[in-house]
Amino acid sequence: MTLGEKFLKTSIIYLIAGITMGALLTVKPVHDFAIQSPLFAGRIHISI
Numbered sequence: 781m782t783l784g785e786k787f788l789k790t791s792i793i794y795l796i797a798g799i800t801m802g803a804l805l806t807v808k809p810v811h812d813f814a815i816q817s818p819l820f821a822g823r824i825h826i827s828i
Contacts, residue, residue: 804810 805814
């Protein structure tokens, strides 16, 4: 496996993870937890 193939596979994994986390933040209980939790402090850039 070449370096380019590793990069492509890693970027696809990060894309899927980002889409999943973004979709989960649209669910109100998850969004409210993320906003109030000190675990996510400073990591959510847009509050709905």
